Amino acid sequence: MNRPDVIASLVLSGYALGRIAAQDAGNDAPAAQWRVLSLLEQAGPQRVGALAHAARTTQPGMTRLLGSLEREKLVLRSPDPDDSRATVVHATPLGSETLAAWRREFRETLAPRFDDLSEDDWHTLSRAAEILAAHTASDSTGDAR
Template identity: 60%
Template sequence: MSRAEDIAEIVTAAHTLTRLAALETRNDAPAAQWRALSVLQTEGPLRVGALATMTRTTQPGMTRLVGQLTESGLVARESDPDDSRATVVTITPAGVTALAEWRVELRAALEPFFADLDDDDWKALSRVARILSARTTPVGAAR
Protein backbone atom coordinates (compact mmCIF):
# COMPACT_ATOMS: atom_id res chain seq x y z
CA MET A 1 0.00 0.00 0.00
CA SER A 2 1.29 3.47 -0.84
CA ARG A 3 1.79 6.22 1.75
CA ALA A 4 -1.17 8.15 0.34
CA GLU A 5 -3.34 5.01 0.61
CA ASP A 6 -2.19 4.52 4.22
CA ILE A 7 -3.21 8.08 5.07
CA ALA A 8 -6.59 7.60 3.39
CA GLU A 9 -7.11 4.38 5.32
CA ILE A 10 -6.31 6.13 8.62
CA VAL A 11 -8.84 8.88 7.83
CA THR A 12 -11.50 6.34 6.85
CA ALA A 13 -10.89 4.31 10.01
CA ALA A 14 -11.11 7.48 12.12
CA HIS A 15 -14.49 8.31 10.57
CA THR A 16 -15.67 4.76 11.25
CA LEU A 17 -14.49 5.01 14.87
CA THR A 18 -16.39 8.27 15.23
CA ARG A 19 -19.62 6.66 14.00
CA LEU A 20 -19.04 3.60 16.18
CA ALA A 21 -18.41 5.81 19.21
CA ALA A 22 -21.67 7.67 18.62
CA LEU A 23 -23.57 4.39 18.51
CA GLU A 24 -21.79 2.87 21.51
CA THR A 25 -22.06 5.89 23.80
CA ARG A 26 -25.72 6.45 22.89
CA ASN A 27 -24.95 10.12 23.38
CA ASP A 28 -27.79 12.10 21.84
CA ALA A 29 -25.81 15.33 21.42
CA PRO A 30 -25.10 16.09 17.77
CA ALA A 31 -21.59 15.27 16.56
CA ALA A 32 -21.32 18.89 15.40
CA GLN A 33 -21.53 19.96 19.06
CA TRP A 34 -18.45 17.94 20.00
CA ARG A 35 -16.58 19.09 16.89
CA ALA A 36 -17.37 22.73 17.66
CA LEU A 37 -16.35 22.44 21.32
CA SER A 38 -13.16 20.59 20.36
CA VAL A 39 -12.22 23.25 17.81
CA LEU A 40 -12.93 26.07 20.26
CA GLN A 41 -10.85 24.39 22.95
CA THR A 42 -7.93 23.89 20.56
CA GLU A 43 -8.10 27.07 18.50
CA GLY A 44 -9.54 29.54 20.99
CA PRO A 45 -12.29 32.10 20.32
CA LEU A 46 -13.57 32.16 16.73
CA ARG A 47 -16.16 33.98 14.67
CA VAL A 48 -19.15 31.84 13.73
CA GLY A 49 -18.09 31.70 10.07
CA ALA A 50 -14.61 30.48 10.92
CA LEU A 51 -16.03 27.92 13.34
CA ALA A 52 -18.43 26.71 10.65
CA THR A 53 -15.58 26.34 8.17
CA MET A 54 -13.35 24.49 10.61
CA THR A 55 -16.12 22.05 11.57
CA ARG A 56 -17.39 21.63 8.00
CA THR A 57 -20.81 23.00 8.90
CA THR A 58 -22.86 25.62 7.09
CA GLN A 59 -22.85 29.08 8.61
CA PRO A 60 -26.64 29.03 9.23
CA GLY A 61 -26.29 25.58 10.83
CA MET A 62 -23.45 26.79 13.03
CA THR A 63 -25.42 29.90 14.00
CA ARG A 64 -28.25 27.63 15.20
CA LEU A 65 -25.82 25.32 17.01
CA VAL A 66 -24.05 28.25 18.72
CA GLY A 67 -27.46 29.46 19.89
CA GLN A 68 -28.20 26.06 21.41
CA LEU A 69 -24.75 25.78 22.97
CA THR A 70 -25.09 29.30 24.39
CA GLU A 71 -28.47 28.40 25.94
CA SER A 72 -26.85 25.28 27.45
CA GLY A 73 -24.00 27.36 28.84
CA LEU A 74 -21.34 25.47 26.86
CA VAL A 75 -20.18 28.48 24.83
CA ALA A 76 -20.38 32.24 25.18
CA ARG A 77 -20.62 34.98 22.59
CA GLU A 78 -18.35 37.95 23.06
CA SER A 79 -17.53 41.09 21.17
CA ASP A 80 -14.68 40.62 18.71
CA PRO A 81 -11.79 42.73 20.04
CA ASP A 82 -10.70 43.43 16.44
CA ASP A 83 -14.15 44.42 15.14
CA SER A 84 -16.84 45.63 17.53
CA ARG A 85 -19.54 44.83 14.94
CA ALA A 86 -18.68 41.13 15.05
CA THR A 87 -18.87 38.49 17.75
CA VAL A 88 -16.66 35.56 18.60
CA VAL A 89 -17.62 32.28 20.21
CA THR A 90 -15.67 31.00 23.21
CA ILE A 91 -15.91 27.69 25.03
CA THR A 92 -17.00 28.14 28.65
CA PRO A 93 -15.74 26.21 31.68
CA ALA A 94 -18.97 24.17 31.49
CA GLY A 95 -18.17 23.43 27.84
CA VAL A 96 -14.66 22.30 28.76
CA THR A 97 -16.12 20.02 31.44
CA ALA A 98 -18.77 18.59 29.10
CA LEU A 99 -16.14 17.90 26.43
CA ALA A 100 -13.85 16.19 28.96
CA GLU A 101 -16.73 14.05 30.23
CA TRP A 102 -17.68 13.09 26.66
CA ARG A 103 -14.09 12.06 25.94
CA VAL A 104 -14.09 9.79 29.03
CA GLU A 105 -17.38 8.29 27.84
CA LEU A 106 -15.90 7.87 24.36
CA ARG A 107 -12.80 6.09 25.66
CA ALA A 108 -14.88 3.74 27.81
CA ALA A 109 -17.16 2.88 24.89
CA LEU A 110 -14.33 2.17 22.45
CA GLU A 111 -11.82 0.45 24.74
CA PRO A 112 -13.47 -3.00 24.45
CA PHE A 113 -12.92 -2.94 20.68
CA PHE A 114 -9.17 -2.86 21.30
CA ALA A 115 -8.97 -5.15 24.35
CA ASP A 116 -7.34 -8.01 22.45
CA LEU A 117 -4.36 -5.99 21.21
CA ASP A 118 -0.93 -7.05 22.42
CA ASP A 119 1.79 -4.72 23.73
CA ASP A 120 3.40 -4.30 20.30
CA ASP A 121 0.07 -3.25 18.76
CA TRP A 122 -0.48 -0.75 21.60
CA LYS A 123 2.99 0.67 21.10
CA ALA A 124 2.26 1.08 17.38
CA LEU A 125 -1.10 2.77 18.05
CA SER A 126 0.45 5.02 20.67
CA ARG A 127 3.12 6.11 18.20
CA VAL A 128 0.52 6.73 15.47
CA ALA A 129 -1.58 8.78 17.92
CA ARG A 130 1.42 10.98 18.79
CA ILE A 131 2.36 11.43 15.14
CA LEU A 132 -1.21 12.34 14.13
CA SER A 133 -1.56 14.74 17.06
CA ALA A 134 1.70 16.46 16.15
CA ARG A 135 0.55 16.86 12.53
CA THR A 136 -2.92 18.17 13.31
CA THR A 137 -2.77 20.28 16.48
CA PRO A 138 -3.63 23.05 16.17
CA VAL A 139 -5.31 22.61 12.80
CA GLY A 140 -4.97 26.25 11.79
CA ALA A 141 -1.29 26.62 12.68
CA ALA A 142 1.35 26.93 10.00
CA ARG A 143 3.71 23.98 9.65
Protein backbone atom coordinates in the same frame (compact mmCIF):
# COMPACT_ATOMS: atom_id res chain seq x y z
CA MET B 1 -1.37 -0.60 1.06
CA ASN B 2 0.19 2.45 -0.59
CA ARG B 3 0.87 5.66 1.37
CA PRO B 4 -2.18 7.67 0.26
CA ASP B 5 -4.40 4.67 1.03
CA VAL B 6 -2.91 4.39 4.54
CA ILE B 7 -3.76 8.00 5.32
CA ALA B 8 -7.27 7.64 3.88
CA SER B 9 -7.80 4.45 5.89
CA LEU B 10 -6.72 6.19 9.10
CA VAL B 11 -9.12 9.08 8.48
CA LEU B 12 -12.06 6.81 7.66
CA SER B 13 -11.31 4.57 10.65
CA GLY B 14 -11.21 7.62 12.89
CA TYR B 15 -14.65 8.70 11.68
CA ALA B 16 -15.95 5.16 12.18
CA LEU B 17 -14.58 5.04 15.73
CA GLY B 18 -16.37 8.28 16.53
CA ARG B 19 -19.67 6.94 15.21
CA ILE B 20 -19.23 3.61 17.03
CA ALA B 21 -18.41 5.32 20.33
CA ALA B 22 -21.45 7.59 20.06
CA GLN B 23 -23.74 4.68 19.19
CA ASP B 24 -22.36 2.33 21.85
CA ALA B 25 -22.55 5.04 24.50
CA GLY B 26 -26.06 6.04 23.46
CA ASN B 27 -24.84 9.61 23.02
CA ASP B 28 -27.22 11.44 20.71
CA ALA B 29 -25.42 14.80 20.68
CA PRO B 30 -24.48 15.82 17.16
CA ALA B 31 -20.86 15.24 16.17
CA ALA B 32 -20.71 18.91 15.18
CA GLN B 33 -21.18 19.84 18.86
CA TRP B 34 -18.01 17.98 19.83
CA ARG B 35 -16.16 19.37 16.82
CA VAL B 36 -17.01 22.98 17.76
CA LEU B 37 -16.15 22.50 21.44
CA SER B 38 -12.88 20.84 20.43
CA LEU B 39 -12.02 23.67 18.06
CA LEU B 40 -12.69 26.23 20.80
CA GLU B 41 -10.58 24.23 23.25
CA GLN B 42 -7.69 23.99 20.78
CA ALA B 43 -7.72 27.49 19.32
CA GLY B 44 -9.52 29.54 21.96
CA PRO B 45 -12.33 32.00 21.29
CA GLN B 46 -13.13 32.46 17.62
CA ARG B 47 -15.40 34.44 15.37
CA VAL B 48 -18.46 32.65 14.04
CA GLY B 49 -17.16 32.75 10.46
CA ALA B 50 -13.81 31.25 11.43
CA LEU B 51 -15.57 28.48 13.35
CA ALA B 52 -17.83 27.76 10.39
CA HIS B 53 -14.81 27.55 8.10
CA ALA B 54 -12.90 25.30 10.51
CA ALA B 55 -15.92 23.02 10.97
CA ARG B 56 -16.53 22.98 7.22
CA THR B 57 -20.07 24.29 7.44
CA THR B 58 -21.91 27.42 6.41
CA GLN B 59 -22.06 30.47 8.61
CA PRO B 60 -25.87 30.20 8.94
CA GLY B 61 -25.48 26.52 9.88
CA MET B 62 -22.86 27.40 12.48
CA THR B 63 -25.08 30.19 13.84
CA ARG B 64 -27.92 27.67 14.32
CA LEU B 65 -25.60 25.17 16.03
CA LEU B 66 -24.19 27.88 18.28
CA GLY B 67 -27.72 28.92 19.25
CA SER B 68 -28.36 25.38 20.44
CA LEU B 69 -25.02 25.20 22.27
CA GLU B 70 -25.66 28.58 23.86
CA ARG B 71 -29.11 27.48 25.10
CA GLU B 72 -27.38 24.49 26.70
CA LYS B 73 -24.85 26.92 28.24
CA LEU B 74 -21.94 25.19 26.48
CA VAL B 75 -20.77 28.30 24.62
CA LEU B 76 -21.10 32.04 25.04
CA ARG B 77 -21.23 34.55 22.21
CA SER B 78 -20.03 38.11 22.79
CA PRO B 79 -19.07 41.12 20.69
CA ASP B 80 -15.57 41.00 19.22
CA PRO B 81 -13.50 43.58 21.13
CA ASP B 82 -11.69 44.44 17.87
CA ASP B 83 -14.86 44.76 15.77
CA SER B 84 -18.21 45.26 17.50
CA ARG B 85 -20.02 44.12 14.33
CA ALA B 86 -18.56 40.62 14.74
CA THR B 87 -19.26 37.96 17.34
CA VAL B 88 -16.70 35.89 19.20
CA VAL B 89 -17.58 32.45 20.57
CA HIS B 90 -16.10 31.13 23.82
CA ALA B 91 -16.50 27.69 25.37
CA THR B 92 -18.02 28.02 28.84
CA PRO B 93 -16.67 26.06 31.80
CA LEU B 94 -19.70 23.76 31.39
CA GLY B 95 -18.82 23.34 27.70
CA SER B 96 -15.26 22.35 28.61
CA GLU B 97 -16.51 19.96 31.32
CA THR B 98 -19.03 18.42 28.92
CA LEU B 99 -16.33 17.89 26.29
CA ALA B 100 -14.01 16.29 28.87
CA ALA B 101 -16.84 14.00 30.02
CA TRP B 102 -17.56 12.98 26.39
CA ARG B 103 -13.90 12.18 25.87
CA ARG B 104 -13.87 9.99 28.99
CA GLU B 105 -17.03 8.25 27.82
CA PHE B 106 -15.52 7.85 24.34
CA ARG B 107 -12.39 6.19 25.78
CA GLU B 108 -14.34 3.91 28.14
CA THR B 109 -16.77 2.87 25.41
CA LEU B 110 -14.07 2.01 22.87
CA ALA B 111 -11.54 0.39 25.22
CA PRO B 112 -13.12 -3.10 25.20
CA ARG B 113 -12.85 -3.23 21.39
CA PHE B 114 -9.07 -3.15 21.76
CA ASP B 115 -8.57 -5.48 24.73
CA ASP B 116 -7.03 -8.18 22.55
CA LEU B 117 -4.19 -6.05 21.15
CA SER B 118 -0.63 -7.15 21.78
CA GLU B 119 2.03 -4.85 23.23
CA ASP B 120 3.50 -4.53 19.73
CA ASP B 121 0.11 -3.45 18.37
CA TRP B 122 -0.24 -0.89 21.18
CA HIS B 123 3.22 0.42 20.41
CA THR B 124 2.29 0.74 16.73
CA LEU B 125 -0.95 2.56 17.54
CA SER B 126 0.82 4.83 20.02
CA ARG B 127 3.41 5.75 17.42
CA ALA B 128 0.71 6.35 14.80
CA ALA B 129 -1.15 8.62 17.25
CA GLU B 130 2.04 10.60 17.90
CA ILE B 131 2.66 11.02 14.18
CA LEU B 132 -0.92 12.09 13.49
CA ALA B 133 -0.84 14.56 16.40
CA ALA B 134 2.42 16.05 15.16
CA HIS B 135 1.02 16.54 11.66
CA THR B 136 -2.24 18.08 12.82
CA ALA B 137 -1.10 20.12 15.86
CA SER B 138 -0.72 23.39 13.96
CA ASP B 139 -4.09 22.89 12.29
CA SER B 140 -6.31 24.16 15.11
CA THR B 141 -8.53 26.06 12.70
CA GLY B 142 -9.34 23.05 10.55
CA ASP B 143 -7.46 24.41 7.53
CA ALA B 144 -5.64 21.88 5.36
CA ARG B 145 -1.87 22.10 5.37
